Amino acid sequence: MAPPSPLLAVRASDGTILLRGPPSCDQHFAFNRDSGSSRCITFSRDGSMFCWSxxxxxxxxxxxxxxxxLTFDLPKTSLLDFSPLGRVLVTWQPYSKTQDSPQGDPNLQLWDVQTGQLIKALYQKKVDSWCPTWSDDEGICVRSVNNExxxxxxxxxxxxxxxxxxxxVSDYVLSPGGQPSKVVVYVPGSKGAPSFVRLYQYPVLGGPTAALANKSFFKADRVTMQWNKKASAVLVTASTEVDKTGASYYGEQTLHYLAVNGETALVQLPKNGPIYDVVWSPNSSEFCVVYGFMPAKATVYNLKCDPVFDFGTGPRNAAYYSPQGHILVLxxxxxxxxxxxxWDVKKYKQVSKPQAPDATHFSWCPDGEHIVTATCSPRLRVSNGYKIWHYTGSVLHKWDVAEGSELWEVRWQPFPDGSFPERAVRYQAAPSELGSTQTPPTQAYRPPALRHLPATPSAKLHEEEPPQNLRPGLAGPGLSKAALKNQKKREAKKAAKQEVKPEPPSDPAPVSNNSQSEPSSGDPETDKKIKNLKKKLxxxxxxxxxxxxGRVLQKNQLEKMQKEEQLLKELQELQIGQ
Structure with missing residues (x-):
C-alpha cells in the first residue's frame, strides 16, 4: 500500500494549518485551523503525531x-520536540526568576506521551542544546549540564x-541509529592549548586513550559536527570569528574528517574562501561541500576525502540531498x-535550474519528488509566502500571505526510512498550471552611453569553471559539448605554457608584452627586475x-597608467646594459 501524501504544517501570524501534500496541496480535511498565534510546531519522528503551542x-x-x-496547560512554551520513538514529549520555556521563586522554576519538562504524566522537570537556562538527545531505540539519552x-x-x-x-565540554552530538551508541564532543582551546574533538563509544567514556578518534586544531572558536547516517564517520567544520589575514569577512573555516576506526583527515579544498555548507549523502559514503569566494565551488568527496565530482563555480551557498540520495540541489x-x-547524482547530469528569489527556507518532501521554498518572517518581513515545486522546476502550488500577516514556518511531515522508494529521475518538466521559473540567460551590464554601439567581447570578472568528473580515468558525464570543448582548450593552453621553446638572442628593442620567453642577461637579479617591469607594463x-x-577606472588604476613612460625607460636601460 502506497503511503499517504505527506502533510505540510504552516505556522503564520493568523494561525496554524495542515495541508495535504502534492499534488493536491489542499487543507487537511480533519484539522481545524488554530487561529491562535502559534509559537512552535513539530511532528513526531515517524510523523504519526503533530504538536503545537x-x-x-x-x-x-x-x-x-x-x-x-494530549493537551497541556503550558502557555509560555516556545520549543517542542519528541523522542525518536514518540514516547517522550519535551517542552521548553524561557528561564525566569520571580520574587516568590528567586531560584526560578524548572523550565524543561519531559512528558510521558502515553499517560500525559510529567516524567521529570529540569533546569535549562540556555537555548543552545536545550533538548536532550536520544539514540534511535531510546536506550540512551544525553544531556549537557554545566560543561559535562x-x-x-x-x-x-x-x-x-x-x-x-x-x-x-562545549558541544556534543550523539550518533544516529541504535546500539552501540557513539558520541562526539568538542572542547574549546584555552591559554595556548588547542581545541579538540573526540569520539567515544558508550559506555567507555574515559580519557584520551578511550577515544575512538581524536582531532585537535588551533583555529576554532566554534565547530559544527555532523554524523553520517550509518554512524561510521563525523565531519567537523571548525570556524574562527575573525580571519586574521583579512581575506574573509566570514572568518576562517576548515573541514575535518573523523571515522570510528580512528582515521582522521583535513579535507583539502582547492579554492580559498569560506565554507558555506557541508552535507552528507543519505548513502553515508559521500559528502558535498560548498566553499570558496563567490562564485563558489561545490565538490563531492568520498570517505577517503578524495574529490569525486566538481560542479564547477556558481552563485550558491547551500546543498540539499533528497531523502533517497539520488538528487542533489545546489x-x-x-x-x-x-x-x-x-542534479541527478548517479549520472551527475543537471536536471533543471529554477529560481526562488528571496527564499529563506528550503526542504525536501519525504517522497523525494517535491520541495518547498518559503520566505518567512522575521528573516524577511515582505513577500512572505511559500511555493511547492517538482524538482524538474515546475511550481505546483503557491501561497502568499494576506496583507498585514506574516509567515513564520513551514514543515513537512516526516516518514520512516523506506516509506517512499527511489524513483527514476525525470528530465522533462512536470505539468503545472503555474509553469516553471527556469533561470533566464544573463547579459553583461553595458553603460547607457555604449548601448547604441555594437557589443564587443570584454573580460569577465570571474572565470567560470565547468563541472568535471574527478574519478580517475573517467570523462565528466553531464558536461555539455561546449563545456567539454572549453575544458580541452584550457588543457591545451596549459600544456602549451609548460613547453619551453628556445629563442635566438635578439638585439635590445622596445618591450613586447606578449613574448613567452626572453633571453637571459646572465644576472638573476637583472632578469628578475626585467620580468617585474614587463608584468607591470x-x-x-x-x-x-x-x-x-568604456569602463570607469579607479584613482589608483589611473595613477598606475601614468607611470608607463617611466617603466619603459627603466626597462630599456636594463636591456641596454645586458
Whole structure:
C-alpha cells in the first residue's frame, strides 16, 4: 500500500494549518485551523503525531485524523520536540526568576506521551542544546549540564547512568541509529592549548586513550559536527570569528574528517574562501561541500576525502540531498538571488535550474519528488509566502500571505526510512498550471552611453569553471559539448605554457608584452627586475583596453597608467646594459 501524501504544517501570524501534500496541496480535511498565534510546531519522528503551542496550551493530535491525544496547560512554551520513538514529549520555556521563586522554576519538562504524566522537570537556562538527545531505540539519552554530559538509560531520568566530564565540554552530538551508541564532543582551546574533538563509544567514556578518534586544531572558536547516517564517520567544520589575514569577512573555516576506526583527515579544498555548507549523502559514503569566494565551488568527496565530482563555480551557498540520495540541489539563498541547480547524482547530469528569489527556507518532501521554498518572517518581513515545486522546476502550488500577516514556518511531515522508494529521475518538466521559473540567460551590464554601439567581447570578472568528473580515468558525464570543448582548450593552453621553446638572442628593442620567453642577461637579479617591469607594463596595457571599452577606472588604476613612460625607460636601460 502506497503511503499517504505527506502533510505540510504552516505556522503564520493568523494561525496554524495542515495541508495535504502534492499534488493536491489542499487543507487537511480533519484539522481545524488554530487561529491562535502559534509559537512552535513539530511532528513526531515517524510523523504519526503533530504538536503545537498557541500561547495558551500545548496540543498533541494524530496526524491522520487530528484526534486529540494530549493537551497541556503550558502557555509560555516556545520549543517542542519528541523522542525518536514518540514516547517522550519535551517542552521548553524561557528561564525566569520571580520574587516568590528567586531560584526560578524548572523550565524543561519531559512528558510521558502515553499517560500525559510529567516524567521529570529540569533546569535549562540556555537555548543552545536545550533538548536532550536520544539514540534511535531510546536506550540512551544525553544531556549537557554545566560543561559535562549526563547519560540516562531507558528513559529513567531519576538516576544518572554515566557521565563524561572534561575541561569544559562545549558541544556534543550523539550518533544516529541504535546500539552501540557513539558520541562526539568538542572542547574549546584555552591559554595556548588547542581545541579538540573526540569520539567515544558508550559506555567507555574515559580519557584520551578511550577515544575512538581524536582531532585537535588551533583555529576554532566554534565547530559544527555532523554524523553520517550509518554512524561510521563525523565531519567537523571548525570556524574562527575573525580571519586574521583579512581575506574573509566570514572568518576562517576548515573541514575535518573523523571515522570510528580512528582515521582522521583535513579535507583539502582547492579554492580559498569560506565554507558555506557541508552535507552528507543519505548513502553515508559521500559528502558535498560548498566553499570558496563567490562564485563558489561545490565538490563531492568520498570517505577517503578524495574529490569525486566538481560542479564547477556558481552563485550558491547551500546543498540539499533528497531523502533517497539520488538528487542533489545546489542553491544560492540569503544575499544571493535564489538560483537552484538540480542534479541527478548517479549520472551527475543537471536536471533543471529554477529560481526562488528571496527564499529563506528550503526542504525536501519525504517522497523525494517535491520541495518547498518559503520566505518567512522575521528573516524577511515582505513577500512572505511559500511555493511547492517538482524538482524538474515546475511550481505546483503557491501561497502568499494576506496583507498585514506574516509567515513564520513551514514543515513537512516526516516518514520512516523506506516509506517512499527511489524513483527514476525525470528530465522533462512536470505539468503545472503555474509553469516553471527556469533561470533566464544573463547579459553583461553595458553603460547607457555604449548601448547604441555594437557589443564587443570584454573580460569577465570571474572565470567560470565547468563541472568535471574527478574519478580517475573517467570523462565528466553531464558536461555539455561546449563545456567539454572549453575544458580541452584550457588543457591545451596549459600544456602549451609548460613547453619551453628556445629563442635566438635578439638585439635590445622596445618591450613586447606578449613574448613567452626572453633571453637571459646572465644576472638573476637583472632578469628578475626585467620580468617585474614587463608584468607591470602588461597590467597597464590591460587597463588601457578596459578604459577604451568604456569602463570607469579607479584613482589608483589611473595613477598606475601614468607611470608607463617611466617603466619603459627603466626597462630599456636594463636591456641596454645586458
Amino acid at each position: 498557541n500561547g495558551r496550551s500545548v496540543s498533541v493530535v494524530k496526524s491522520s485524523d487530528s484526534s486529540v491525544l 554530559l549526563h547519560f540516562y538509560e531507558n528513559n529513567d531520568f531519576n538516576s544518572i547512568a554515566n557521565k563524561l566530564h572534561m575541561q569544559k 542553491a544560492g539563498f540569503g544575499n544571493l538571488r535564489g538560483q537552484m541547480e538540480v 602588461k597590467a597597464i596595457e590591460e587597463l588601457k583596453e578596459q578604459q577604451a571599452a
